[in-house]
Amino acid sequence: MRFKKVDAKVDFPKLERRILKDWEKRGILKKYLCKNLNVKERFGFLDGPITANNPMGVHHAWGRSYKDLFQRYKNMQGFRQRFQNGFDAQGLWVEVEVEKELGFKSKKDIEKYGIGKFVKRCKERVFKYAKIQTKQSKRLGYFMDWDKGSYFRGTAKETRLANKVRGSYYTLSDENNYTIWYFLKKCHERGWIYEGKDVVPWCPRCGTAISEHEIVTEGYRELTHKGLFLKFPVTGKPKTYFLVWTTTPWTLPANTTLAVGDETAYVTVQQGDELFILADGREVAAGIAGKVQEKVGGKEFAGLAYMGPFDDLPIQEGVTHRVVLADFVATEEGTGVVHLAPGSGKEDFQLAKERDLPVIESLDExxxxxxxxxxxxxxxxxxxEEEIIKDLKERGFLYKVEDYTHRYPVCWRCGTELLFRLVDEWYIEMDELREPVKKVVQSINWIPSWGLERELDWLENMGDWLISKKRYWxxxxxxxxxxxCNTFEVIGSKEELKERAISGWKEFEGHSPHRPWVDKVKIACLKCGEPVSRIPDVGxxxxxxxxxxxxxxxxxxxxKVSYxxxxxxxxxxxxxxxxxxxxPGQFRNWFYSLLAMATVLEGRVPFKNVLGHALVRDEIGREMxxxxxxxxxxDEGVERMGADIMRWMYFTHDPETNINFGYGPADxxxxxFFLILWNCYKFFVDYANVDRFNPAKELDPKGKKFTFESYKHSVLDRWILSRLNVLVKEVGEALDRFDVMTATFAIEEFVVRDLSQWYIRRSRDRVGPTTPGGEDKRAAYVTxxxxxxxxxxxxxxxxxxxxDEVYRNLAQGQKGYQGGRGTVTGAEASVHLVSWPDYHDYLIDQKLLGDMLLVRExxxxxxxxxxxxxxxxxxPLPELIVKGFPGFRSNYQKGLCALIADELNVKTVTLKEGKGKLIVEFDTRLTDELQAEGRARELIREIQDLRKEKKLEFDDRIEVVYPEAVENKSAVAKAGEFIRQQTLATSLKPGRKLMIRQVKPT
Ligand SMILES: [Zn+2]
Ligand SMILES: [Zn+2]
Structure with a gap:
C-alpha cells in the first residue's frame, strides 16, 4: 500500500473545507454523538446560550473552542455526554435589532405595528441567526447535536426555520418559559416577589429599566458632560449661597433638597460682597478665593431653608427646600453640597424614603x-441642557460651567445614555437568598481561582433582583x-393557568406563552372574584x-421537562x-442566575467546575x-487563517488575560507549529512511500503488547517513545484540571523541539533510498x-x-493492523471515533530522558x-572533547555518543568526567582524509540542491559531472562511493562544471 501523497504547499483552510464535506458525507458527526450512548459514566457539560441575534464573532470562538475541546476529550475517554448547544432567544437585544430592521424609533411604533406581528419577527430573527451561527460553529469544527432533537414547538413557518438546528435548546421554548414560571411561583411562596417603586437606570430609547445586573463592564462609557457650579441662596441670609455642584442639569427642575456631610467641615468664604458655603478644601476646585469667615461642621446647616432655581414651576408647589445631613456626601470632587432630586437619583430616593423628603417624579418612559x-x-x-444652563444664568444661579469627563452608564443594547427614573418594577428579594447562594458558591471549582472572590463580592453587594421589563419579546x-383589591398571584404552570382561566383560553391555546397571546387569558381574583389580567411586563x-x-x-x-x-x-x-x-460580566449574569435559581429550587450547586476566559482584543490590544x-x-477570519489555527491561538493563550487576536499572530x-507538524508528517509519508513501508505488515500484526524489544530500537527511538508517553500523560493530566494552555504547549514543544528538531533531524540518514533496508530502517518507520x-x-x-487528515492517511486500508485501543480503520476511519491514547509507565525511561537533555546541551x-x-x-573534525561531564545515567553511552558524533560531525567523542561547568572543545587538526571527506560532503550538498532544482523524486537515479578541480578529484578518489550512495549517482565524471542528468529507469 501507499500513503496519500502529502502536499508541500498546504492550504489549511482549503484542507478544512474538504474535511468538513467528508465528515458530512460519511456521517462522522452522528457516529461521534452516538459513540458512548450505552456507557454509564457521564460527563455533564452545560452550554451557556449564545445570543442568536447576529452572526457569531471571533470572540465567541474562544469559549466555543474550549467547549468543543473538552467534549471531544471526554468523548474519546469514553464518557457519555449531552451535546446540547443553547441559543439565547428572548429579550431586548433581539427587539432592538428588529426595531432597526423595521426602522422604528420608539415603543409607539411597535404598538402601532402590532405586538403579535412584532413578536413573530423577533422569533424569526432568532431562528435565522441560530441557523447562521450553527453553520459557523460547524466551520469551527464544533461537534454538537446540531440536527437532532424534538422538543421545539412552533408554527409551521417557525418550525421550518428552526428545523436545521433543532438539537439545540432555545430559551424561547415553552419548556424554558414554563420552568421559569415554576421557579417564580416557588419564590412567591416564600414571599420573595414584590413590586417596588424605585429610581432605576432607564433607557429612554428602549423604554425600559436596565437592571444593575446588566450594567456590566461594557455598560459604562467615558463621557464628557457639563459640570455646573451653582449658587443656591440661603433663606433669610442675604447674599449668602450654598455652592452646589452637579453634572446632571436636567435634574435641577426637580430639586427638593440639598445634602451636606455630617462629618464634613464647611467654610464660609467671602468673595466680593457675597458669601459662599462649601466644603473645606474645595475652594480651589470651585474657583472661590477670599477670606474664610467661618469654619463649621455640616451639622450646623441641617434644617436650613434655601431657594431652588426652579421653584416657580407648578410641580414645585408646596415643596419646602431644606438642607439635610447625609453620609454619602463626598469631597473628592464637587463642593460637598449635593443637589438632591429624589425622583431622579438612586441615592436621593433612598434618603427621601428614610427621611420622608419630598419626591418629584420628572420623566416619562x-x-x-x-x-x-x-x-x-x-x-x-x-x-x-443648554436651555437649562441659560435659564440658570438668567436667574442668577450659575457660578461657573466646566467640562466634566466621567464613566457614565449607557444602555448595553443601544448605547443611549441612561437616565434615572422613578418606576414600579418587579423584584426578587435577595435578603434570605444571599447567604445560601454564598455558601453554595464555595463548593465550585473556579478556574482561575479568583473567580470565587469575584462571585462572592457580587453576591455580597447586589441589591434585589429587578426582573421586569416594560417590553414585548x-x-x-x-x-x-x-x-x-391589589391581591397579586404568581401562576406556576400552563396547567394552572388553564385551570384558573375564566376567559381567553381558546385564543391563547396553540400559541407559545408570549405576548400578546398569553395576555388574552384572564383569571378570577382569589379574594374579590374580579377578572384579572397578567401584568404587561416581560422578564x-x-x-x-x-x-x-x-x-x-x-x-x-x-x-417533558424532567425536572x-x-x-x-x-x-x-x-x-x-x-x-x-x-x-467579565457573567459573575452578575449567567453564573449568578444559574446559582440563584439552583439555590432556590434545590439548595445546591448547578455546576462543579467553571473555566473562565478573558476578552478578545485586536492584534495590538485595542478593543475591536x-x-x-x-x-x-x-467567516473571514476562519477562511483566512483556518479553524485549527484559530483554535490553537486560543488554546495557547492564558485564559486570565485578554488575547490579542489577528492575522499576524495567526501566521x-x-x-x-503547524508547518513544522505538517513537515514531520510529510517527511514520514514521503519516505515511507519510497521505502514501501507497510504498517499493516510491520506493526504487531497479532496485537502483541508493544515493547522496546519488539524491534531493535535505537536509543533515539527509545527516547522519542519515552517522550511520547510522557506527553500523553502530561496532556491528559492538564486537561483533567482544565488547564488548556499547559496541554497545548506540551504538544507544541514535543512536535517542534523533540520530534522535528531532534528525532527526525537525527533520523534522516536512517530512511530513504540512500540507506539500505534493515532492522534500523524498520525501527525508524515503526517508531x-x-x-x-x-x-x-x-x-x-x-x-x-x-x-483527522493525519489519522486517516496513516490508518487507511490497514485491515490487519491493530493500532491499539480504539483504532478504526478503513472507510469508517476518523480520529473522532477513536479512544484517547493510553500511556505506559514502563515505556518511560526517565534515565534516558535525562541523558538526552545532556546530549542536546x-x-x-x-x-x-x-x-x-x-x-x-x-x-568532519577528528575529535570532540567534553570536560566536566557529569556522566550518563542510562546504559546507552555508546548510542548517545554516536548521536553526538553524527550531529557534530566528529570522528570520536571523548567524555572527561568531572564536576563543574560543562565545556565542549574540538580537535580541529585536519588530515588529508578529513579534508577530502569535507569536500565530498560539500559536493553532495551541491548535487542535492540540483536534484531539488530539477524536482527529482527521492529515488530517481542520476549521472553526475563534477568540476575537475584538484580537491574535487581527491574527494572523489577517497570518498566516491559515499557520494554515489548519498546522491543515488550511477556515475561520477569530471567535467567543466557541476551537472546532473536523470537516468531513465530501464
Ligand atoms: Zn436602549
Ligand atoms: Zn381582587
Missing part, C-alpha cells in the same frame, strides 16, 4: 418631562395583580439563561460537571470595533509511525481537522563552538 414642568414638559431631558412574567433575559440547568433536560421517553415530572432523567445530569464562559476598522468577522502560529499516529489522536480535540555547545570559529559543519 421616553425620557420626556411630565406635566408641571412648564415649558420643559413634553421635551426630552437630554435635549434641554420575552418571558411573560406570570404575575396577576387585581386592580380592584429579564437572565432568568431565561439561568433556568437551563433545569429546563433543558427533556426526558427522552416522555419529551417538572419525575426528575429521573434530570438527576442523571444535575449538577453538571463543567461550564465555560467569558468571565467595526467603526474602527479593526474588527474581524468570524506566527502557522509557522511556529515514527507510532509517534504520528498517537499524536493525531492527542491533537483530535484541539485541532480536529489536521488531526553538548550538541548546542558544540554548534556554538563551530559557529564562533567558522568551522563548517560539513567538515
Amino acid at each position: 421616553e425620557g420626556k418631562y411630565l406635566q408641571g414642568f412648564g415649558k420643559y414638559s413634553g421635551r426630552r431631558a437630554t435635549e434641554v 420575552g418571558l411573560a412574567l406570570p404575575f396577576y395583580k387585581c386592580k380592584k 429579564n433575559p437572565w432568568l431565561d439563561a439561568g433556568i437551563v440547568s433545569f429546563s433543558t433536560l427533556i426526558d427522552p421517553q416522555t419529551k 417538572l415530572t419525575d426528575k429521573k432523567y434530570w438527576r442523571e445530569w444535575f449538577p453538571f460537571d463543567f461550564i465555560t464562559e467569558s468571565f 470595533h467595526k467603526s474602527w476598522g479593526n474588527a474581524i468577522d468570524f 506566527v502560529i502557522r509557522r511556529r 515514527l509511525y507510532r509517534v504520528l499516529f498517537t499524536l493525531s489522536k492527542l491533537l483530535a480535540p484541539f485541532t480536529p481537522f489536521i488531526a 553538548i550538541v548546542e555547545k558544540g554548534h556554538s563552538f563551530r559557529k564562533a570559529r567558522k568551522l563548517s559543519l560539513r567538515q
Whole structure:
C-alpha cells in the first residue's frame, strides 16, 4: 500500500473545507454523538446560550473552542455526554435589532405595528441567526447535536426555520418559559416577589429599566458632560449661597433638597460682597478665593431653608427646600453640597424614603418631562441642557460651567445614555437568598481561582433582583395583580393557568406563552372574584439563561421537562460537571442566575467546575470595533487563517488575560507549529512511500503488547517513545484540571523541539533510498509511525481537522493492523471515533530522558563552538572533547555518543568526567582524509540542491559531472562511493562544471 501523497504547499483552510464535506458525507458527526450512548459514566457539560441575534464573532470562538475541546476529550475517554448547544432567544437585544430592521424609533411604533406581528419577527430573527451561527460553529469544527432533537414547538413557518438546528435548546421554548414560571411561583411562596417603586437606570430609547445586573463592564462609557457650579441662596441670609455642584442639569427642575456631610467641615468664604458655603478644601476646585469667615461642621446647616432655581414651576408647589445631613456626601470632587432630586437619583430616593423628603417624579418612559414642568414638559431631558444652563444664568444661579469627563452608564443594547427614573418594577428579594447562594458558591471549582472572590463580592453587594421589563419579546412574567383589591398571584404552570382561566383560553391555546397571546387569558381574583389580567411586563433575559440547568433536560421517553415530572432523567445530569464562559460580566449574569435559581429550587450547586476566559482584543490590544476598522468577522477570519489555527491561538493563550487576536499572530502560529507538524508528517509519508513501508505488515500484526524489544530500537527511538508517553500523560493530566494552555504547549514543544528538531533531524540518514533496508530502517518507520499516529489522536480535540487528515492517511486500508485501543480503520476511519491514547509507565525511561537533555546541551555547545570559529559543519573534525561531564545515567553511552558524533560531525567523542561547568572543545587538526571527506560532503550538498532544482523524486537515479578541480578529484578518489550512495549517482565524471542528468529507469 501507499500513503496519500502529502502536499508541500498546504492550504489549511482549503484542507478544512474538504474535511468538513467528508465528515458530512460519511456521517462522522452522528457516529461521534452516538459513540458512548450505552456507557454509564457521564460527563455533564452545560452550554451557556449564545445570543442568536447576529452572526457569531471571533470572540465567541474562544469559549466555543474550549467547549468543543473538552467534549471531544471526554468523548474519546469514553464518557457519555449531552451535546446540547443553547441559543439565547428572548429579550431586548433581539427587539432592538428588529426595531432597526423595521426602522422604528420608539415603543409607539411597535404598538402601532402590532405586538403579535412584532413578536413573530423577533422569533424569526432568532431562528435565522441560530441557523447562521450553527453553520459557523460547524466551520469551527464544533461537534454538537446540531440536527437532532424534538422538543421545539412552533408554527409551521417557525418550525421550518428552526428545523436545521433543532438539537439545540432555545430559551424561547415553552419548556424554558414554563420552568421559569415554576421557579417564580416557588419564590412567591416564600414571599420573595414584590413590586417596588424605585429610581432605576432607564433607557429612554428602549423604554425600559436596565437592571444593575446588566450594567456590566461594557455598560459604562467615558463621557464628557457639563459640570455646573451653582449658587443656591440661603433663606433669610442675604447674599449668602450654598455652592452646589452637579453634572446632571436636567435634574435641577426637580430639586427638593440639598445634602451636606455630617462629618464634613464647611467654610464660609467671602468673595466680593457675597458669601459662599462649601466644603473645606474645595475652594480651589470651585474657583472661590477670599477670606474664610467661618469654619463649621455640616451639622450646623441641617434644617436650613434655601431657594431652588426652579421653584416657580407648578410641580414645585408646596415643596419646602431644606438642607439635610447625609453620609454619602463626598469631597473628592464637587463642593460637598449635593443637589438632591429624589425622583431622579438612586441615592436621593433612598434618603427621601428614610427621611420622608419630598419626591418629584420628572420623566416619562421616553425620557420626556411630565406635566408641571412648564415649558420643559413634553421635551426630552437630554435635549434641554443648554436651555437649562441659560435659564440658570438668567436667574442668577450659575457660578461657573466646566467640562466634566466621567464613566457614565449607557444602555448595553443601544448605547443611549441612561437616565434615572422613578418606576414600579418587579423584584426578587435577595435578603434570605444571599447567604445560601454564598455558601453554595464555595463548593465550585473556579478556574482561575479568583473567580470565587469575584462571585462572592457580587453576591455580597447586589441589591434585589429587578426582573421586569416594560417590553414585548420575552418571558411573560406570570404575575396577576387585581386592580380592584391589589391581591397579586404568581401562576406556576400552563396547567394552572388553564385551570384558573375564566376567559381567553381558546385564543391563547396553540400559541407559545408570549405576548400578546398569553395576555388574552384572564383569571378570577382569589379574594374579590374580579377578572384579572397578567401584568404587561416581560422578564429579564437572565432568568431565561439561568433556568437551563433545569429546563433543558427533556426526558427522552416522555419529551417533558424532567425536572417538572419525575426528575429521573434530570438527576442523571444535575449538577453538571463543567461550564465555560467569558468571565467579565457573567459573575452578575449567567453564573449568578444559574446559582440563584439552583439555590432556590434545590439548595445546591448547578455546576462543579467553571473555566473562565478573558476578552478578545485586536492584534495590538485595542478593543475591536467595526467603526474602527479593526474588527474581524468570524467567516473571514476562519477562511483566512483556518479553524485549527484559530483554535490553537486560543488554546495557547492564558485564559486570565485578554488575547490579542489577528492575522499576524495567526501566521506566527502557522509557522511556529503547524508547518513544522505538517513537515514531520510529510517527511514520514514521503519516505515511507519510497521505502514501501507497510504498517499493516510491520506493526504487531497479532496485537502483541508493544515493547522496546519488539524491534531493535535505537536509543533515539527509545527516547522519542519515552517522550511520547510522557506527553500523553502530561496532556491528559492538564486537561483533567482544565488547564488548556499547559496541554497545548506540551504538544507544541514535543512536535517542534523533540520530534522535528531532534528525532527526525537525527533520523534522516536512517530512511530513504540512500540507506539500505534493515532492522534500523524498520525501527525508524515503526517508531515514527507510532509517534504520528498517537499524536493525531492527542491533537483530535484541539485541532480536529489536521488531526483527522493525519489519522486517516496513516490508518487507511490497514485491515490487519491493530493500532491499539480504539483504532478504526478503513472507510469508517476518523480520529473522532477513536479512544484517547493510553500511556505506559514502563515505556518511560526517565534515565534516558535525562541523558538526552545532556546530549542536546553538548550538541548546542558544540554548534556554538563551530559557529564562533567558522568551522563548517560539513567538515568532519577528528575529535570532540567534553570536560566536566557529569556522566550518563542510562546504559546507552555508546548510542548517545554516536548521536553526538553524527550531529557534530566528529570522528570520536571523548567524555572527561568531572564536576563543574560543562565545556565542549574540538580537535580541529585536519588530515588529508578529513579534508577530502569535507569536500565530498560539500559536493553532495551541491548535487542535492540540483536534484531539488530539477524536482527529482527521492529515488530517481542520476549521472553526475563534477568540476575537475584538484580537491574535487581527491574527494572523489577517497570518498566516491559515499557520494554515489548519498546522491543515488550511477556515475561520477569530471567535467567543466557541476551537472546532473536523470537516468531513465530501464
Ligand atoms: Zn436602549
Ligand atoms: Zn381582587
